[in-house]
Amino acid sequence: MLKFVVRRLVLFVVALALLSVVVFACLRILPGNVAAVMAGTNSTPERVAALSAQMGLDRSYPAQYAAWMSDMAHGNLGISMLTGRSTMAETWGRAQVTLPLIIFGLILSLIIGVPLGVVGATRRTGGLHSVLRYVSLAAGAVPALWGGLLLIMVFGQGVGLVGIFPAQGFPDNGWGSPGQAFSSLILPALSVGIISGAQMMRYTQSALDGVAESGYVTMAMAAGSTRARAIRTTGLRIVLPELISVTGLSFAQMVTGVLVIENLFSLPGLASMLVSDVGNRDLIKVQSELMLLAAFFLAVGLVTDIAHRIADPRLRAGASLEGGVQ
């Protein structure tokens, strides 16, 4: 187990280094130099030179890269060239909307997807089975933007047929008024949760279908359990590691939808900041915030892999076997 964690940590660091090179390179292959782009089209050469000296862009690429890496390692992500505020503070402020939305959406998708997947796997025939199949197929194919729009049309205050939830915006004082903040996240989270829940349902059902044909369920049935009960208890435990992995992966897959939904519901989250920074060519900030997010998602992947390992006793046995051989 320890060997696995160490190996996985090494992979994490290698991937992080790899990504940092890619991000750095992508920002340097811009036509023209970064300072010229940031200074604007009608700025004097002196202004461009001053700006590039100020940002340290007049140094060689390896030197710039090394300086950036050492700043990042010290937790210094630089400041925005437009607002002058620190990148870390701005990103953290925005993440306070985006992260709860992702987590809220993920919880909803698990609440919706896993039980329905179990029902789909235990009822092999009949009306309910096909209804669930069609619903999951359709719901999984809805573009996040359209799903959010439909929810607004049904539930949005002032717009919808039954206006019960705020359709747009976030309280100005953020989580200072928790009730309001929470209720303004309900529709956005539902939009992502339903779409991701439909996929979660298909994963759960397909994983359980695989296990249902295995000896485990037959064994449980031989011991006196019904098929449905065997799938619910034995089957779910066996597919748990796989579900953990899928959940971790959904975390990454949901992000595109989450950013779209944020913009649609005018939530002050990461989406609007990232898109406007890329559009404004606030490049030093973009470089650091993209790296920060990449590190975050790599860390989620790392945690998922370790959780998968812990949840699967067979792999633990395998690991000790590996250690024994050496």
Next chain:
Amino acid sequence: MTSVTPWRAHCASAGASAIASVRATFGFIWRRGEGKFSLLVLAAWIFVCLLAVFWTPQPLSQSDGYNTWASPTPAHPMGTDGTGRDMLSWLMAGSGTELQIVVATCLLAALIGVLFVSFSLARSGLVSEIAVVITDTLLSIPIVLIALILAVPLGASLLVVIVSCGLSYGLNLARIAKPAASLAANARYSEASRAAGSSRWHIFRAHVLPNLIPVFSVQLSICAGTAILAEAGLTYLGIGVPAGTASWGASLSSSASFISIFPLTVVWPGALITLVVVALNVFGDCLRAAVDPVVNSGLRARGSARPHAAGKVTAGRKPAGEAATDAAASDEAVMEEEVRL
């Protein structure tokens, strides 16, 4: 197992059997109600793409300034958008953009998938390790983040959508196809070929690649649907299809801001995207059954050699370092195969 027929004759028969198995596969899909639905929708999509090259109900450049946000009328069967452009014509033109994105994304994903599968089978430990690092860790990077990185130098362009989706799905494909690949690489026929002096490259091309076709075709049809959804999302965020290019995502985004005033306009592009993505997913589901010789007797009757494992929809992400378990699983499968032989 190695045939003694002359090479040319062998090729001819291989070609014929490939056509036969394609026919058996599509026949199987067509005979299912759902499969028929998906094939019809996909055929209609391709037909509209071709049609829109030559003809759309209204010229794309024409905007009817007096009829913005019009409700459906005979002249504009799906109404018009905020600048008075005919929604139907723009959706028809958008279907071509969508097809380009899907085809290019799938080709790129297949290329990256094959590349990384071949890396993971490489003799050099270092190469396969690097392949594992890339597939297993970069998979947790969201598509939108890759797209944002690419959008800095490229701006909003089709290329951003294609490369970010193709890269992400390609890595996923490599991960899903790896067990089937290592199974084929360690199977008896590969061993026999190796013993007869074939190079690793020849074995990969002649014995491993054909075994990847089912997994790839199933997964790619699902990728195609996801690429359409990703296009819609990225275009809405302003880093997808550039302004002025017709695409379903662009049509959806342009009407999204006016939802409260003109709710009807937004129905069409969204419903269209959902319909096509459902068709692609259903097609993938049917294909999975159709390439499985246990389910599709058409393949079995012809005795065409079909691979061991068609790609499952889920195949939860495997942590790095689980290669040992994979190898054990493939050993088991190889043993099973020996028993059958």
